[in-house]
Amino acid sequence: MNSSLITLELCVIAIGIVLMLADFWMPPERKKFLAYAAIAALGGLLLVSLGGDGICSQFGTAFNGSFVEDPLALFFKRFFLVAAILVLFLSAEFSDRLAGVSEYYSLILFALAGMLFAASANDFAMLFVSIELITITFYVLVSFQRGRLVSLEAGVKYLILGALSSAFLVFGIALIWGTTGKFNFNDLAQVSGQFLDNKIFLLGLLFVLVGLGFKIAAFPFQIWAPDVYQGAPTPTTAFLAVGSKAAGFVLLLRVLFVAVPDVTKHWANLLIMISGITILYGNLCAIPQRNLKRLLGYSSIAHAGYLLLGVAALSASGNAALLYYLAGYLFTVVAAFTVIALVLRHLDNEDISALAGLNQRSPLLASTMTLAMMSLAGIPPLAGFFGKFLLLKSVIEAAQATGNHGYYCLAFTALAGVVISLYYYFRVVRAIYWSKDAPDLSPIPLSGAAKFSITICIAGMFWLGIFPDTVLNLANDAAKVLGI
């Protein structure tokens, strides 16, 4: 037993509880500072996790092997901490629109704790508990704006579909446990080869994939994403798009490559199809959208498809590419949602036309949004370009290594997706700079904190695009854990 491994998780939960208690004594007008306190605390934790030799460089397992700390877990923990910090900045800007905002902050921290556990989950019980911790917190976070009908509607949709997917997940886990008698991923890996012909075992595994597919919004479990993205408060949407999706991916990687590598080998075509259809679905449906958050909802489906390219490649380089792409996606998406939250502060609808004249209202926000869209579209020298390049490379590598022509089809599908996506990303850029009539040209006031978080996002996009070496090496190390 090595329970010091979960120090990070305990600290996050403690911060969450302290925030909740502090709410009693904090006068309402100063509640924004609770967010900054939480950011400072998480920043401290991030520094600790980045530090070479501290509590986080200790690798090992705890709780009878159900919790594992390894480079992969560490990569994702850093990722989640950065995501939570940026989302907290965003929530602080958003605080005037949320009643009971300090609960909101602490819920973000609890969701973060769930994500941290997910990064380290090494058996199905831990997988389920961490997913539930994330999902249930998000039910509340999505419907937090009680006064807005769309927020409630989004909450109900997320609740129903989330509960359904949890049911699938539990059922799948039960079937797997029933056939193999194993909960732990490493134990399962040793016996999974014997169950290749066991229909019940495979069905159970498929059900688990359904549950995870819901988290990452992959086809055909993507229906909830646009509605929920649109209705939820913007910080929640950002956290959903980044944190929740990444948690789904780390669990997916662990299940596919640690728990049942023997089965996964035979599932290349299934993964290719899911990835290809997700890319096409997300990109095609995004074309007619006018609502910004909904547009990003569809774009996040498309990006789930791109990320699945790395999974479908079934190779270490594919997984490393996925991790790299996620890192770039984090800064890009948070930047986009921060701009949306700041620009549409006083508007009820999030129509693209609300961005008109943004370059005169706030050049900083306009260039941030432009860079975010360009990075999502994959244009050099931003993070998205190098990420897409790595993903495509891993897919073509898989095609050449296995001789499976499906991979070439997948590469061309991804390419078609990229071309389609140029259209709607550029429409956003166009709306910023070249709208005919801009009704409101008043400057947008920016707080220092908002500027700070935006600067981090921009720096992140450029850093990952221009100096990819550091993160790529981390991603390569992390992908090695998956042992393929």
Next chain:
Amino acid sequence: MSILTYILGWPLLAALLLVFVPRNYRVIIRAIAVLATLISAALAVKMFCQYAGAPVDADGYRFVQQIPWVESLGISYHVGVDGLNVGLILMGAIVAFAAALCSWEIQTREKEFYILLLVMTGGILGAFASLDLFFFYAFHEFALIPTFIMIGVWGRGERKNYATFQITLYLSLGALIALIGLIALYLKSGANTFDIPKLTEYIASHPLAANAQNFIFPLLLFGFGILVSLWPFHSWAPLGYGVAPAPTAMLHAGVLKKFGLYGLIRIALPLMPQAAQSWMHILAWLCLGNILYVGWVAMKQKDLNLLIGNSSVAHMGFIFLGIASLNIIGVTGAVLIMIAHGFLAALTFALSGYIYQKTGTLQISELGGLCRPLRFIGTALLMAAMAGCGLPGFANFVGEVTVFFGSWKVFPLVTTLAVWGALIIGAVYMTRAIRNILHGPVPEKFSNLADASNVWRKLPYALLLASLLLFGFLPKLLTEKINPDAKKIVSLANSTVEEQNVAAVSEIRNPQSAIPN
């Protein structure tokens, strides 16, 4: 630091600088853009002049600089020139300077326009200077995106949106297909490097398997082909150039488009010789589509810009023919036309941009007698048209004749047909346009048009014309540089798997020792 880094760095630096200049300082914005492109053009001229005396590295490149970037993948920032790209970089830098000078026609949102123009310039020069597949592609993409935005925002006419949509779709698709080809090439080679010289050397001794070549070569041929408007993937070009603002059309038709051709010569031919040999027949016939069919379409045009756009597509056919001939004369001629056409396309689009600016129309039937009010512009247009039909004395003539000499040995029938395209079709549409636009009675409303008045206005046209004439009279300046490197490419491209190319490897090592063709 290599001079190349400065050549491509100045425009990018200036673009960054412009971001911080307030938008109402119009004169300063324009001055910065013109100055940056001028410096870059001056450096390019300097490099061109010093080329012969510059030290040559082991792979035969000069002015080389290499900085490792992602070592695990074998990507490095590696720039350098040999005979194939030295002229292209010179041409690109001069055209960029001319385009910046011609940008006075842009009256709205100048700041954004100049930023995009400079980014595009930096990307183009970077793509031609790169000796690393990754940067080669990334720089091109970096230059391509501003093109779309410039056409979409500053384009003219009612079909602007449709044209932007079409050009974006076509060119992104072409670029991405080529990207898949390049990645597949990198992976298949097994050399674990994106470095072009290293890759060339490695593949010369470890040729790719025939089926890999047959898979990758078409990807590059058609991916690059779409970018160069190879028939039948050309339909984006005339329309796109028709609506593009003049400086964008100058840079794209003149310079950026040559990226695909350069990629074919630099990468596809030497690295996949077997597939190249089997595809060249098809390419030769496809290029007739450019020369004859698109030439015929050009004859039917009623809009000057569409005519120039189509004629520019038709000229690509000659370059493809030169490449398809796969011999030294043909490839040298192809590179010559690439450079000559760059100046020519930039010149014609600049002139049509001027006419459109002054008259508000490019419908040939509405224009007439413009030589009288516009003495300078009219004369320049006449000379450009003559260069376009291949009149001796202009650089185009040299290139086209060289290509025909080269291709005659290999494809006599195709060459015979192509010569018709060059001599007759080109002459028909060019002279007809000249007659209708420059001669005849002047319409009442155009009798007081202002000609390019001062030196700055005349400079871009004069500069481009002078370049055309210089290389027309002294093609040796280019051919003596192109020839040794064309020889290398051709000897690699004509190698077969059976005779494991020891000769080609030693050829790379000692560029001086010639192989008889």
